Amino acid sequence: MEAIKLIKTEEDYDKALKQLEIVFHAKPDTPEGDLLEVISLLIHEYEQKHYKIVPLTPLEALKYEMEEQGLSQSGLAKRMGLSKSTISEILGGKKQMSINFLKFMHNELGIPAHILLAY
Structure with missing residues (x-):
């Protein structure tokens, strides 16, 4: 050696x-x-x-989890009880995520809280 x-x-x-x-x-x-x-x-x-790994933003984490879980915008809207247009605005960065939305991302999609709270 x-x-x-x-x-x-x-x-x-x-x-x-x-x-x-x-x-x-x-x-x-x-x-x-x-x-x-x-x-x-x-x-x-x-x-x-x-090879520094940059943490995901909450929006990037959401998009990643949607892809991993095979969840469409319509499917996410249905699970959250929101309109598809609201989900579209969030995914497009035009609308901020609410506290309830962040809680859903953590509790239901399994996105770690430290990612959601970092931005």
């Missing part, structure tokens, strides 16, 4: 991922377990800098 070093390039990153695969099932408090922890930290640091 190669020596551990900082991940500075995509090539270094690929090598680190391969090293991670080798020790992935290592037991804690063993030399392999320590190696797993160090490699994981290095990979995490590199990914935070180069």
Whole structure:
């Protein structure tokens, strides 16, 4: 196995991922377990800098969940007891989501509250 070093390039990153695969099932408090922890930290640091994941907005989360659940605008309107035009305005960004709508998104669609409250 190669020596551990900082991940500075995509090539270094690929090598680190391969090293991670080798020790992935290592037991804690063993030399392999320590190696797993160090490699994981290095990979995490590199990914935070180069592959930052931007959280979804509530609207993006709604559209994603609708697609995942096969829910049309009409279906969402029916479940919420709203008109299709209201749903259309919300999805088009023309109308703000009400507190009750946000609660529905959390309770009924399973969208995490931290996404709904972030914006």
